[in-house]
Amino acid sequence: MAAAAALRRVADVEIDDDGVFKYVLLRVCPRAAGASEPGKEVVRGHGWAEYHADIYDRAAAELEPQGFDCECLGGGRISHQRQEKKIHVYGYSVVSGAAVPRKQPPGEPCVRHCGVEVPSCEGFGRANHSVTTQKLKAKYPDYEITWADEGY
Numbered sequence: 001m002a003a004a005a006a007l008r009r010v011a012d013v014e015i016d017d018d019g020v021f022k023y024v025l026l027r028v029c030p031r032a033a034g035a036s037e038p039g040k041e042v043v044r045g046h047g048w049a050e051y052h053a054d055i056y057d058r059a060a061a062e063l064e065p066q067g068f069d070c071e072c073l074g075g076g077r078i079s080h081q082r083q084e085k086k087i088h089v090y091g092y093s094v095v096s097g098a099a100v101p102r103k104q105p106p107g108e109p110c111v112r113h114c115g116v117e118v119p120s121c122e123g124f125g126r127a128n129h130s131v132t133t134q135k136l137k138a139k140y141p142d143y144e145i146t147w148a149d150e151g152y
Contacts, residue, residue, distance in 0.1 A: 003030035006067060013043045013139040018082040021047035024055045024075045024093070025127035028068050042070075043135045045078045052093035052124055074127030077151070087136055089147040092126035 010028055015021070023045030030039070042059075049055045052075035060070050075093030079086075129147035136145050 003067070006030065007040060010040070010042060010063065010066075010068070012040070012135050015043065015045035015078060015080060015136075016047050018080055019047050020077060020079045021045050022049050022052050022055060022075060022093070023078045023089075023127070023132070024052050024059070024124060025073045025132050026056070026059055027071045027073055028063060029070070031064075031067050031069050041073065041131055041135065043132050045080075056124070072124045073131075075124045076127050076129060076132070085140075085143045087140065087143055087145045089129045089132050089136070089145070090149070090151040093124040 007028065007030060015023065023043060026042050026044060027039050028042055044055050044059045046055055052072070055075075056070075056072045063070050072093075076089060076091040079088040079090075081087070126149065129149065133145050133147045136143070
C-alpha cells in the first residue's frame with residue numbers, strides 16, 4: 001500500500017513551460033521488496049538537456065532516493081507553445097557517431113531499469129508518443145496536443 005501511495009505522488013508530467021526540447025518517457029517502479037505495484041509511465045522534458053540520457057539521469061537521481069527504479073521507454077522532442085496552447089510530440093532518441101558521456105567505467109552496465117541492468121546508453125529509441133500525448137492531455141486539458149513519428 002505504501003508503495004502505491006508513494007507512486008501516486010510521482011508527477012506524471014514535468015516539462016518546460018515553453019519551447020522545443022528533448023523528452024523521455026519513463027516507467028517508474030517501486031523498488032521495495034515484495035512490492036506488487038506494476039509502476040507507471042511518466043514524461044520528463046527539458047531544454048537544458050544536451051542528450052536524452054541527461055534527462056533520464058536527473059529523473060533517476062531524483063526518484064531512486066524515494067525508493068523507485070526507472071526505465072527509459074524511449075524519447076523524442078516536444079514543441080510546447082504556451083501562448084497558443086499547443087503541444088506537438090515527435091522524433092526519437094539517438095546518438096550518432098559518438099557515445100554519450102557516462103559516469104560508469106567502461107564495460108559496466110549503463111542504467112538499472114526497474115531492477116534489470118542494461119548494457120548500452122547509446123540512445124533510447126522512439127517513445128510511444130501516443131502514451132506521452134495521453135499524459136500531456138491529462139495535465140493540459142485545454143491544449144491542442146498532437147503527435148507524429150516523423151521528424152527529429
